[in-house]
Amino acid sequence: MSTGNGSGLGRLGLSSVPLILMYHAVDTVEHDPCMLSVRPDQFAAQLAWLRSRGLRGVAVGTLVAAMHAGRARGLVGITFDDGYASVLRNAVPELLHREFTATVFVISDRVGQVSDWDAGTPWPLLSRSQVGELAAAGMEIGSHSATHAPLAGLDAPRLEAEVKGSRDSLSRLADAEIRGFAYPYGSMDAAARRAVRDAGYDYGCAVRTPWAQLGLMALPRVYVGQQDGAGRMAAKRLLYRADIVVRGQRS
Numbered sequence: 593m594s595t596g597n598g599s600g601l602g603r604l605g606l607s608s609v610p611l612i613l614m615y616h617a618v619d620t621v622e623h624d625p626c627m628l629s630v631r632p633d634q635f636a637a638q639l640a641w642l643r644s645r646g647l648r649g650v651a652v653g654t655l656v657a658a659m660h661a662g663r664a665r666g667l668v669g670i671t672f673d674d675g676y677a678s679v680l681r682n683a684v685p686e687l688l689h690r691e692f693t694a695t696v697f698v699i700s701d702r703v704g705q706v707s708d709w710d711a712g713t714p715w716p717l718l719s720r721s722q723v724g725e726l727a728a729a730g731m732e733i734g735s736h737s738a739t740h741a742p743l744a745g746l747d748a749p750r751l752e753a754e755v756k757g758s759r760d761s762l763s764r765l766a767d768a769e770i771r772g773f774a775y776p777y778g779s780m781d782a783a784a785r786r787a788v789r790d791a792g793y794d795y796g797c798a799v800r801t802p803w804a805q806l807g808l809m810a811l812p813r814v815y816v817g818q819q820d821g822a823g824r825m826a827a828k829r830l831l832y833r834a835d836i837v838v839r840g841q842r843s
């Protein structure tokens with residue numbers, strides 16, 4: 593892995609950028625204006641596609657450890673943002689069936705509540721005991737901040753509460769060290785990336801990372817939705833690095 597330019601933010605060369613998939617809910621829903629849910633049968637088909645290509649879905653903590661050891665080939669990160677209860681019910685059995693794992697990024701102050709920050713019908717979020725069930729099933733629990741606030745532009749005390757505060761409370765809840773963070777809305781700036789590093793996380797997941805900011809504290813992810821059958825999955829796998837290059841030239 594090519595890292596290190598003195599920034600302390602774990603810079604990555606383009607060829608070292610791993611494929612990380614970004615999901616939210618896995619459920620059959622009527623109203624999904626933000627296209628955040630994938631039906632359980634389609635999710636199973638997407639995992640089967642990964643398997644058919646010789647790829648194994650793993651938690652991002654596992655993927656990052658493998659990158660450090662030079663053994664990340666064939667691994668694909670699987671992530672779920674927001675901590676929807678449907679992930680435990682519908683996604684975890686499909687993952688376990690294939691001996692895959694995943695990272696679920698939980699909003700620490702919203703555990704046991706509903707997702708009422710977006711348009712559309714609020715969906716149930718994991719309860720405290722369900723977070724424990726996910727961890728016991730071998731899934732990695734990560735932080736998705738304390739309140740789902742966009743982090744770019746926040747002052748230092750609020751950044752600390754969102755980034756370090758959520759890590760401390762989720763560590764107690766999951767009874768495990770929390771190693772990963774996902775930026776709400778993919779919103780980050782240099783101060784947010786530093787806050788994630790300084791809070792002790794091993795990595796941060798963004799959405800669309802500009803080329804110049806590629807690193808362990810800003811890992812890009814590929815959105816996967818209900819429309820993504822085998823053909824689109826193959827295209828996304830082929831094109832995700834090219835997408836970073838195109839975006840880097842625009843930014």
Ligand SMILES: [Zn+2]
Pocket residue numbers: 673674736740776777
């Ligand atoms: Zn989110």
